[in-house]
Amino acid sequence: MALPILPTTVVGSYSMPGWLERLKTEYYARRISRRDLDEIHDTAVKAAIKDQEMAGLDVITDGELRRDNMIDYFAERLPGVQIDHATKKFHYDFYDSRVQGKLPAGPLGLVEDFKFLRANTERETKFCVTGPHTLSKRIRNEHYPSEQEFAMDLARVMNPELKAIAKAGGHFIQVDEPYFSGFPEDFEWGVKALNLLVEGVEAKIAVHICYGNRYGKPSWEGSYKYLLPGILDAHVQQITLEFARRGGEDLELFRELPPRFELGIGVIDVKTQAVETPHQVAERIRKALEVIPAERLFILPDCGLLHLSRDVAFAKLSAMVEGTRFVRKELKH
């Protein structure tokens, strides 16, 4: 499927409706069944796909609406991870999860979610997974000698699942590693774990690195300087970063990014309900074009849209698409 120049997509999650939050909580209170919740998730995902299509995105995700958050969705599926179900009060909170032995290999059930996405849109798709560094920071390690070894084993266990997604038609997979920004001292081994995760996966791989979006707020502040030159060792084809909220100062760091990499730039601030205008979006894209050619540029929000209301999320995506169209027109002339 050919993509236009400056393809537009989301980072992963779409707005979580209030009613879905309440129904997830009902499930934890054992007032609705797992079967009902699955049906509810299917319906919500279809609606998220439809919204992305209506907003005019070129690459669609499932909106990650089945996921409570970026950790628990994987922690619950990883064999060998023990979860204290009593620790969660609100669906978005993290479980207290831990590993007390070597992780066994086994299917994680992500392929089914990808197939659902694939079956419900004609457009190009992207499937997102949380990376081993981030998972290793939130799942308590009580077995491995170091976080690094834990992360490497997480990568080993998750790798076959990514291969299966690729085999099922998942041509574009994004690995989310926001915790790199909080723990830049881990970055070197974090990239090694990332490389192990995607080894032999026949798909385009993106890595998304932001400054956190927990409860719609940044978890850290700083500069992307720490990414270079280590990121050049990553076996990925695309790096997507947060620029709208933080300003474009760090863009300059990527002027010399080798041609084998694409850059995904955040042009929508997901930590405010204020909706950008298409002209603001266009201006941000033009600024990025001063650094990297259009052929290697993807247009995204800064991070997931999970914490925005549905109307705001939709309006922001629409503005993003419209602003991108402005620039595409300019590039034609």
Added chain:
Amino acid sequence: MILQLNHLHRKPAASTTQEVVDTLYALLEEGRLEREQFARLRVHLDWIQYRQNFRECVMATKATSDPRAESLPLEVHIDMRQVAPGALRDAILRNLMIGDDAPAPHQDAVFLEDFRSFRESIAWGFNRLYWHRLTDWEEFTGRDYEQALPGGKSDANHPVAVAHCVADFWTLLRDLENRKQLPEEIFVLEIGVGMGRRAGLWMDHFRALDAERGTKYYARLRFLLGDYSLATLERSRPAVKDHMELCSFIVLDALNPLKNLAFLRHKILHIHLTNVYDNLPDEEFARREGRLYAVQVRAYVPASDARRISEELGVAATDIPRTVNRLLEGGPDYLTDRRRGLAFWHEVWQAMRLEERLVSLEDLPDVALPPGLHQEQLEEALEGAPSEVRFHLSSGALESFQNTVPLLHPRGFLQVQDIFVTNFNEYRLGFHGPGKLDGSIVNWVNGVLLREVGERAGYDVHFAPFHYRPGSRTSVLYTTQRE
């Protein structure tokens, strides 16, 4: 009838209670009180916590008519401190409007508004005027506003508490520096600056600690003093004169600091407020027999006070509402005689009372809850509350919190020193406000709801007693972003 004894400070509890019960029984036996009325009566003794308040000695709170409710609440609140000997019976009769010959309560009163949420009450207009024209008020009363505080001074300025806060802050900066994440400019915000003493003291300590440890953070400090009263900001300047080059004075509304400081979103490393939340517009809910009610109020000046004001200040009783509006719009200078304007302000404020009624929340199709508070959170919080409870919604405090935390740096912390109810069961111990503190309003703050809203927004909210002054009722709310 249910008799609820809240607290009876310095009163012979048994005799007080006996007097109330005897009076009500007598009214029942005389046929002036219906058996059905008697059965659903709930009498609260002793009702008031603040000595200066908005209630008369006996106050009836009735529910608005609700055909779906089998039994409407009928409440009588009695403040024994205010009851003159022998006056209880008449006061109860008048408030319950019992018997054909009983005059309607407040029939001669001068009403200043229609029934509404306390949050919307004209009382807050007086509160606003007080802070904007503090100097005028102090000049008239002849005393500094801090003298009205318990102990005559603010806990905000306790030197040990301030030193501990500075030490915690320095540790945070050091940790950020070690992680190479310390911003070039170190922003600190104080909202509600008072006389500026805490800000001055805080910077004194910080400068000394920084010099002692050789960290050179002091010069990077940007201290923002925020208050909605320009007059208050001006008064705070002398207290921070030694640090003037680091200070910015910003007029901002504590309900929405983000509005003026949006450019500092996620950048401020420490935000502090003392005795601000208790002075923000609030409203109250009550749960009676499983049903939730909003408490609505109507401000009035009792007839006897209206007559007195009229005689002493030459403002006809019927003109009082209009004159109050002019006072709140233009300040006390509106009268040719400024002194009379100040006296009018003072007298009306002293005399002002709030009539109350309960309105079933089912009658309000779209109840507007404070920002960040969802209906299911309120229901969840009430699950652990006493079955019969009246509580603050602390809507102003919740709004302020919601509009302040986005300013915090991801590693920053918010400290709020105030009087918090941290458990709904504390409402069994008495009802805490609203009261009058000099010319302003004071209210306890519902910490339970603050914690709920904070947690849902991704913040850990803790309360610790203010242990620096023995007997202090204040607590410190400490908030950091949850990982």
